[in-house]
Amino acid sequence: xxxxxxxxxxxxxxxxxxxxxxxxxxxxxxxxxxxxxxxxxxxxxxxxxxxxxxxxxxxxxxxxxxxxxxxxxxxxxxxxxxxxxxxxxxxxxxxxxxxxxxxxxxxxxxxxxxxxxxxxxxxxxxxxxxxxxxxxxxxxxxxxxxxxxxxxxxxxxxxxxxxxxxxxxxxxxxxxxxxxxxxxxxxxxxxxxxxxxxxxxxxxxxxxxxxxxxxxxxxxxxxxxxxxxxxxxxxxxxxxxxxxxxxxxxxxxxxxxxxxxxxxxxxxxx
Amino acid sequence: xxxxxxxxxxxxxxxxxxxxxxxxxxxxxxxxxxxxxxxxxxxxxxxxxxxxxxxxxxxxxxxxxxxxxxxxxxxxxxxxxxxxxxxxxxxxxxxxxxxxxxxxxxxxxxxxxxxxxxxxxxxxxxxxxxxxxxxxxxxxxxxxxxxxxxxxxxxxxxxxxxxxxxxxxxxxxxxxxxxxxxxxxxxxxxxxxxxxxxxxxxxxxxxxxxxxxxxxxxxxxxxxxxxxxxxxxxxxxxxxxxxxxxxxxxxxxxxxxxxxxxxxxxxxxxxxxxxxxxxxxxxxxxxxxxxxxxxxxxxxxxxxxxxxxxxxxxxxxxxxxxxxxxxxxxxxxxxxxxxxxxxxxxxxxxxxxxxxxxxxxxxxxxxxxxxxxxxxxxxxxxxxxxxxxxxxxxxxxxxxxxxxxxxxxxxxxx
Numbered sequence: 285x286x287x288x289x290x291x292x293x294x295x296x297x298x299x300x301x302x303x304x305x306x307x308x309x310x311x312x313x314x315x316x317x318x319x320x321x322x323x324x325x326x327x328x329x330x331x332x333x334x335x336x337x338x339x340x341x342x343x344x345x346x347x348x349x350x351x352x353x354x355x356x357x358x359x360x361x362x363x364x365x366x367x368x369x370x371x372x373x374x375x376x377x378x379x380x381x382x383x384x385x386x387x388x389x390x391x392x393x394x395x396x397x398x399x400x401x402x403x404x405x406x407x408x409x410x411x412x413x414x415x416x417x418x419x420x421x422x423x424x425x426x427x428x429x430x431x432x433x434x435x436x437x438x439x440x441x442x443x444x445x446x447x448x449x450x451x452x453x454x455x456x457x458x459x460x461x462x463x464x465x466x467x468x469x470x471x472x473x474x475x476x477x478x479x480x481x482x483x484x485x486x487x488x489x490x491x492x493x494x495x496x497x498x499x500x501x502x503x504x505x506x507x508x509x510x511x512x513x514x515x516x517x518x519x520x521x522x523x524x525x526x527x528x529x530x531x532x533x534x535x536x537x538x539x540x541x542x543x544x545x546x547x548x549x550x551x552x553x554x
Numbered sequence: 555x556x557x558x559x560x561x562x563x564x565x566x567x568x569x570x571x572x573x574x575x576x577x578x579x580x581x582x583x584x585x586x587x588x589x590x591x592x593x594x595x596x597x598x599x600x601x602x603x604x605x606x607x608x609x610x611x612x613x614x615x616x617x618x619x620x621x622x623x624x625x626x627x628x629x630x631x632x633x634x635x636x637x638x639x640x641x642x643x644x645x646x647x648x649x650x651x652x653x654x655x656x657x658x659x660x661x662x663x664x665x666x667x668x669x670x671x672x673x674x675x676x677x678x679x680x681x682x683x684x685x686x687x688x689x690x691x692x693x694x695x696x697x698x699x700x701x702x703x704x705x706x707x708x709x710x711x712x713x714x715x716x717x718x719x720x721x722x723x724x725x726x727x728x729x730x731x732x733x734x735x736x737x738x739x740x741x742x743x744x745x746x747x748x749x750x751x752x753x754x755x756x757x758x759x760x761x762x763x764x765x766x767x768x769x770x771x772x773x774x775x776x777x778x779x780x781x782x783x784x785x786x787x788x789x790x791x792x793x794x795x796x797x798x799x800x801x802x803x804x805x806x807x808x809x810x811x812x813x814x815x816x817x818x819x820x821x822x823x824x825x826x827x828x829x830x831x832x833x834x835x836x837x838x839x840x841x842x843x844x845x846x847x848x849x850x851x852x853x854x855x856x857x858x859x860x861x862x863x864x865x866x867x868x869x870x871x872x873x874x875x876x877x878x879x880x881x882x883x884x885x886x887x888x889x890x891x892x893x894x895x896x897x898x899x900x901x902x903x904x905x906x907x908x909x910x911x912x913x914x915x916x917x918x919x920x921x922x923x924x925x926x927x928x929x930x931x932x933x934x935x936x937x938x939x940x941x942x943x944x945x946x947x948x949x950x951x952x953x954x955x956x957x958x959x960x961x962x963x964x965x966x967x968x
Contacts, residue, residue, distance in 0.1 A: 350589075352744070360730070390847075392848070395847060395852075418850075421588075422591070441588045465588065468589055469589070
């Protein structure tokens with residue numbers, strides 16, 4: 285599948301949530317530059333080959349507050365191996381030409397380049413959306429304005445602790461989809477209860493018609509399937525980053541291994 | 555001014571009815587995951603209500619005075635004054651219970667946590683002083699306590715690790731990155747993201763997302779409020795300069811706040827020069843850093859061109875931090891506070907100088923302020939805040955100065 289080059293990022297993301305032909309869309313996450321810049325490019329390709337509908341492409345940051353030890357460790361390793369933000373950004377373009385791709389980064393890396401310049405770069409790279417986990421509603425205005433002007437979807441996050449009042453305000457300015465954090469915690473492989481998840485997603489849907497994707501804590505096909513019962517998309521990160529790291533440490537090809545995991549997840553969403 | 559007058563004055567200043575600042579010019583803000591935002595709103599509402607509540611104020615004030623030892627003396631350091639040729643007053647926060655100013659903040663936040671029904675407290679610590687203060691307060695108030703501390707700092711500040719454990723707190727070693735204060739703060743924030751429903755994070759300085767920088771400042775401004783009353787009483791006039799060390803900056807902002815409106819009083823923050831600011835191995839964020847976002851606020855940080863936070867270096871664990879409170883960045887830009895630095899070696903020498911001159915062993919953190927003063931005497935009248943005592947640093951200082959060896963042990967040829 286080659287994605288339309290003329291549509292805006294917001295339109296490409298909307299299409300990905302309707303055109304997958306399964307119960308829910310699959311959005312795997314990778315850490316750019318991990319285990320190396322080139323291997324990360326191969327991992328992103330393998331995700332698409334395995335059935336990914338969208339890709340969440342992380343930029344390595346030294347102090348990622350929303351991430352658990354696996355993804356934090358991958359960022360530290362990527363930087364220690366010499367990955368730069370600029371090289372990692374360049375490596376996003378190939379996969380962004382295949383499926384709608386969202387860049388995930390902490391705000392300091394954006395501000396270091398300047399918001400306008402950073403968003404302009406995303407457009408050039410063919411990126412469709414931006415996820416900034418340390419930009420809550422209250423801090424979002426400058427970034428949202430720049431993203432809107434460029435047709436890039438600034439994806440908002442909601443959490444189990446989010447009050448209904450906040451949820452209404454967050455959903456009112458949502459673009460692309462609502463990134464629903466399934467557990468009160470950082471990224472990692474543990475899952476909310478089925479009841480808790482259903483209730484949380486229902487609370488989000490009360491305020492919006494745009495797709496609801498669930499992330500943080502999905503570790504296998506069974507949980508992905510459970511997410512598909514209530515939500516429009518499943519986001520899987522730590523499970524795949526761990527797989528890539530273990531393969532690299534054992535001298536095996538991470539791309540082949542992660543492709544198998546993504547295929548299992550994708551099948552579970554049928 | 556009598557102690558009871560000082561008490562009244564303190565209450566008047568706390569009960570100021572001003573909104574809790576989220577921004578200091580372009581600095582500050584709330585750059586944290588959504589999961590924490592409701593807790594920050596709850597904390598701000600609770601703090602706004604508590605600081606106007608006479609019951610809360612009375613409880614805090616009683617603990618500050620009768621438990622922690624406030625007001626602390628303002629001490630005319632005669633031999634130091636003689637050496638420099640003009641009067642130097644030391645604000646003795648080192649005499650507080652647990653040995654540093656950190657308990658001013660820990661008491662206030664722990665009382666607030668109880669008020670909002672949190673049963674578990676977490677904290678980060680660098681030098682261990684904030685960890686000890688928090689562990690102490692939690693023991694006193696019957697709260698569970700876990701303190702995150704970098705492994706390198708656990709080594710440098712071993713006595714404080716033992717103290718925290720004796721006080722019933724759990725010390726969680728942080729092994730990420732440089733294994734110092736920056737990583738301890740990150741680990742505490744991540745833990746808070748997971749446990750926010752029953753846990754309050756007592757951040758140890760004027761950093762983090764709003765409302766922490768303003769709230770911690772308000773809890774620490776007692777230092778300067780007292781000192782201003784005391785100097786007027788003792789000397790009959792205001793000092794020429796107020797000098798304090800700056801890591802993340804809580805004792806400094808607490809010392810400066812009361813004097814901010816006194817235009818003739820120069821305010822000087824002394825950062826960690828490490829091996830020298832030009833070497834890159836330092837903690838002089840305001841002197842040599844650039845604007846970035848760390849631990850929830852926009853402020854001066856030490857970072858690469860691409861925005862990766864870089865490691866700080868300081869001989870003192872409490873100043874070994876690549877960020878600083880956002881209000882300091884603002885005060886620097888305004889030109890109201892002058893930020894300077896002192897190196898590791900200068901601080902180590904100053905620690906020994908003050909010990910011999912005044913019989914006061916200062917913390918390595920406070921020794922940076924003394925070092926700068928010794929090299930830059932003002933000639934009028936200065937107040938210098940001794941933020942903490944040096945007991946925790948003894949092993950490290952003895953090792954670095956060679957005083958731990960018997961005379962003659964380090965013999966010929968060494």
